[in-house]
Amino acid sequence: MQPVIRLEHIFKTYGAGDTEVRALHDVNLIVNAGEYCAIMGPSGSGKSTAMNVIGCLDRPTSGSYYLDGVDVARLSDPELAHIRNRNLGFVFQQFHLLAQLSALENVMLPMVYAGTPYNERKERAAEALTRVGLANRLNNRPNQLSGGQQQRVAIARAIVNRPVLLLADEPTGALDSQTTQEVMNIFSELNASGITVIMVTHEAEVARLSRRIVWFKDGQVVNDHLAPQDLAQMTVTV
Amino acid sequence: MNIFESTKMAVKTLTANKLRSTLTMLGIIIGNASVITMVGVGQGAQRYASEQFESLGPNVLFIIPGSDEARSRSLNIPRTLTLEDAEAITSQVPTVDAVAPQLQAQQPITYSNKRSSSLVVGTVPDFLPVRDFDVEQGRFFTDEDVRRSAQVAALGSDVARKLFEGADPIGQQIRIRNLSFQVIGVMESKGAFLGDNQDDTVFIPLTTMSNRITGDRSPYGREVTFISATARDEASITAAQFQIANLLRLRHKVTIEDDFTIRTQKDALEIVGNVTGALTLMLAAIAGISLFVGGIGIMNIMLVSVRERTHEIGLRKAIGASQQDILVQFMIEAIILSAIGGVIGTGIGTAGVMIVGATTPLKAGISTAAIVLAVSVSGTIGLFFGVFPARQAAKLDPIVALRSA
Ligand SMILES: Nc1ncnc2c1ncn2[C@@H]1O[C@H](COP(=O)(O)OP(=O)(O)O)[C@@H](O)[C@H]1O
Ligand SMILES: [Mg+2]
Numbered sequence A: 001m002q003p004v005i006r007l008e009h010i011f012k013t014y015g016a017g018d019t020e021v022r023a024l025h026d027v028n029l030i031v032n033a034g035e036y037c038a039i040m041g042p043s044g045s046g047k048s049t050a051m052n053v054i055g056c057l058d059r060p061t062s063g064s065y066y067l068d069g070v071d072v073a074r075l076s077d078p079e080l081a082h083i084r085n086r087n088l089g090f091v092f093q094q095f096h097l098l099a100q101l102s103a104l105e106n107v108m109l110p111m112v113y114a115g116t117p118y119n120e121r122k123e124r125a126a127e128a129l130t131r132v133g134l135a136n137r138l139n140n141r142p143n144q145l146s147g148g149q150q151q152r153v154a155i156a157r158a159i160v161n162r163p164v165l166l167l168a169d170e171p172t173g174a175l176d177s178q179t180t181q182e183v184m185n186i187f188s189e190l191n192a193s194g195i196t197v198i199m200v201t202h203e204a205e206v207a208r209l210s211r212r213i214v215w216f217k218d219g220q221v222v223n224d225h226l227a228p229q230d231l232a233q234m235t236v237t238v
Numbered sequence B: 001m002n003i004f005e006s007t008k009m010a011v012k013t014l015t016a017n018k019l020r021s022t023l024t025m026l027g028i029i030i031g032n033a034s035v036i037t038m039v040g041v042g043q044g045a046q047r048y049a050s051e052q053f054e055s056l057g058p059n060v061l062f063i064i065p066g067s068d069e070a071r072s073r074s075l076n077i078p079r080t081l082t083l084e085d086a087e088a089i090t091s092q093v094p095t096v097d098a099v100a101p102q103l104q105a106q107q108p109i110t111y112s113n114k115r116s117s118s119l120v121v122g123t124v125p126d127f128l129p130v131r132d133f134d135v136e137q138g139r140f141f142t143d144e145d146v147r148r149s150a151q152v153a154a155l156g157s158d159v160a161r162k163l164f165e166g167a168d169p170i171g172q173q174i175r176i177r178n179l180s181f182q183v184i185g186v187m188e189s190k191g192a193f194l195g196d197n198q199d200d201t202v203f204i205p206l207t208t209m210s211n212r213i214t215g216d217r218s219p220y221g222r223e224v225t226f227i228s229a230t231a232r233d234e235a236s237i238t239a240a241q242f243q244i245a246n247l248l249r250l251r252h253k254v255t256i257e258d259d260f261t262i263r264t265q266k267d268a269l270e271i272v273g274n275v276t277g278a279l280t281l282m283l284a285a286i287a288g289i290s291l292f293v294g295g296i297g298i299m300n301i302m303l304v305s306v307r308e309r310t311h312e313i314g315l316r317k318a319i320g321a322s323q324q325d326i327l328v329q330f331m332i333e334a335i336i337l338s339a340i341g342g343v344i345g346t347g348i349g350t351a352g353v354m355i356v357g358a359t360t361p362l363k364a365g366i367s368t369a370a371i372v373l374a375v376s377v378s379g380t381i382g383l384f385f386g387v388f389p390a391r392q393a394a395k396l397d398p399i400v401a402l403r404s405a
Helices: A047-054 A077-086 A103-114 A118-131 A147-159 A177-192 A204-208 A228-237 B003-016 B018-054 B068-073 B083-092 B127-131 B143-147 B157-164 B206-213 B234-252 B265-308 B310-318 B323-359 B368-395 B398-403
Strands: A005-014 A021-031 A036-040 A062-067 A088-091 A165-169 A196-200 A212-217 A220-226 B060-065 B096-111 B114-123 B135-138 B152-155 B173-176 B179-187 B201-205 B226-231 B260-264
Touching: A005 A047, A021 A047, A021 A220, A036 A047, A036 A177, A036 A204, A047 A062, A047 A165, A047 A196, A077 A088, A077 A103, A077 B310, A077 B323, A088 A147, A103 A118, A103 A147, A118 A147, A147 A165, A147 A177, A165 A177, A177 A196, B003 B018, B003 B323, B018 B265, B018 B323, B018 B368, B060 B234, B060 B265, B083 B096, B083 B206, B083 B226, B083 B234, B096 B127, B096 B157, B096 B206, B096 B234, B114 B157, B114 B206, B127 B226, B143 B206, B152 B157, B152 B173, B157 B179, B173 B201, B179 B201, B201 B206, B226 B234, B234 B260, B260 B265, B265 B310, B265 B323, B265 B368, B310 B323, B310 B398, B323 B368
Parallel strands: A036 A196, A036 A212, A088 A165, A165 A196, B114 B201, B152 B179
Antiparallel strands: A005 A021, A005 A062, A212 A220, B060 B226, B060 B260, B096 B114, B096 B173, B096 B226, B135 B179, B152 B201, B173 B179
């Protein structure tokens, strides 16, 4: 089966000369469909840079990125926009909701760019918000919601177009432990429903919920192993 | 994303920033309103002046002293035309029907204790057919009156009203510069000619004017201010112009430069058309500049808006907006601003034109061409000044835009 993500010799450098920063240095990574993969590592190790490349928000300086077998470097702007819209869902640490729109309108936005008819948009946005437990907050503006609620709106927005891949860059970084738990439950449910999840996190507890942990250091993948409970499970099945 | 969605989104953004949107539109509103008003007023002036000259009749010729060059050199043109010139034209130019020399000056006029300072025109009876004037009451003076330098006067309707206040002026004695004149007639009202009130005028025999009031004699004879004449018909205007010119050159012994100019109604219309056309153009240009400034206002606001919304643009791209989606959204915002501004400006400009038309003699009319021009110019301005900021927004890298918060 085709891996969802295949990164081959990805380099990303910022600046030039004295100020050159090697954010990614020969990163190779394969993620298969249905995986729940945590990315960990010290601050500045290149996790966000890698996520942005995977999310087609940024282009690597060199190397190849195959998304579902397609070489992303060959795609045009409208093709990339289409992929970001239909195949990927991105959850940011800072939520990135539009302040002038209600929760429902924020979640409807990806479907606007998908060309979904208005009524279906409304219906599906409400569904997605219900799924993240915000059925009673549809018409609230972001500033009328708590941090955890805002992040759940952002998750609803990321999943509303039924992506195959959900990317989350420190989604619980700005949340307290209670809401972190709620948000993590949502990710587990989504993964259980078949969506591939890649999540950057600092918290070991959060990472433990995933099946696989990829460690970054100085722009490189230094360790890539399955989480302990899976190791245990595998030995049983083998 | 389709245009309908983009428009809805643009409207939402614009209404979220009502004050800013209104201020941006204001530039376009003022620009549009001024273009339409200015062009309307300019064309009104044009139409007014043209109608005035057309009312003289198509066969009229004006003979005025000095050549065009001489008039452009100095305002003080020697009076080279004489009563004798006019008589020679009458008797020797076969294509001319009637000739009316005029000698005129502003003079104090009194009747008992009433005073008026009015234009006194010394002329001949043919003045009536040539200039299309008529008496309302009494009579105009005759050739006999002219020959005898009779002290008789026909009053313009305003002068009659001012001096006699409704009483019958016929047979009364008025004084023009301390000379006594008998009122023999009152003229029909003619209104203004190019802003000059033609009813604030007193007509007396040209000889009387010349002998007793502002008499000046040149070597050629009795000086007159200018001469009007009518050609026999429209077809003979050119011939009449040519024959009069030859006759006057002969009489004035012209060798190098004519000391007179002959203008036909067509010439006059053309000159008036040129002058008022230039006026209209100038007004339109001034107004056009304000329209342009309005366009720059739109660009300025759009640029600020792109900068302010960089983060939003980044997010929209991250969830699936293409460059084209962003471009279209910002373009539509700019076009909506300029189109609504254009429509409001057109409304205000049209009202302005109607006010000018109703309160001044200018025949200010709403020009469809001006409206079409102003609205399409403001639409184009919206497009033109919207493209640059919109392209800037569209080209933003999604991750760079997202980080800019
Ligand atoms: N836009 C940028 N310009 C310059 N350097 C950057 C930029 N983004 C990230 N970096 C640098 O690249 C490295 C990796 O950053 P990042 O991927 O954000 O790390 P992490 O998410 O693991 O904390 C860091 O040294 C950071 O300073
Ligand atoms: Mg990071």
